[in-house]
Amino acid sequence: xxxxxxxxxxxxxxxxxxxxxxxxxxxxxxxxxxxxxxxxxxxxxxxxxxxxxxxxxxxxxxxxxxxxxxxxxxxxxxxxxxxxxxxxxxxxxxxxxxxxxxxxxxxxxxxxxxxxxxxxxxxxxxxxxxxxxxx
Numbered sequence: 001x002x003x004x005x006x007x008x009x010x011x012x013x014x015x016x017x018x019x020x021x022x023x024x025x026x027x028x029x030x031x032x033x034x035x036x037x038x039x040x041x042x043x044x045x046x047x048x049x050x051x052x053x054x055x056x057x058x059x060x061x062x063x064x065x066x067x068x069x070x071x072x073x074x075x076x077x078x079x080x081x082x083x084x085x086x087x088x089x090x091x092x093x094x095x096x097x098x099x100x101x102x103x104x105x106x107x108x109x110x111x112x113x114x115x116x117x118x119x120x121x122x123x124x125x126x127x128x129x130x131x132x133x134x135x
Contacts (some may be wrong), residue, residue, distance in 0.1 A: 013039070033085070047078045047090050050128070053118035054092065061112040067105055071097040089127040098135035106134070 006016045012029035027042050029035025040048065051074045062069045073095045081088035094113065101109070110132055113119070119128060 011036070014042075043078060043080070043087050046087060046122075047076050050090055050116075050118045050122065051076050051092055053116040054094075054113040054130070057112045057116040058109050061108055065105065065108065067101075067109070068099070069097060069109075087126055089129060091129045091131070093131045093133065096132060096134045101134060106132070 002019060004016055004018050006014055009015050012035045014027045016025045016027075017023070018025075025045070026039045027045065028037060028039040030041045030043075031037035033041075035041070055069075055072065055074060058072070059069055061067075075093040075095075077091040077093075078087060079089040079091070080086070092113075096109075110130070113130055113132075114128075122128065
């Protein structure tokens, strides 16, 4: 059984629907690839999926270990390559909330991020640069 549907709506746009929730996501081709750049591009979604997955798995580890990650943020930079056009690098800058993390907590959380399902599913030639900033 499908968990989502996708429709091409014309002018290089798609609309995806998550069947269980009814939530939708619109994509648009980027300006540098003949689109209007008015929504996430498919490659933006890949980067966002990686960051979301990292944060979610970190949250699971944090919950099990009674660590509060409320306020954690992430800035994501996508770098593209040509010939073939593809994502060459995703830079994820994780700003940890202002609290004292032990070395053990840092190691657990950083490992959780780097081994999330999306990170492990991406092609090994795609560079994933993950930087953790502790206050």
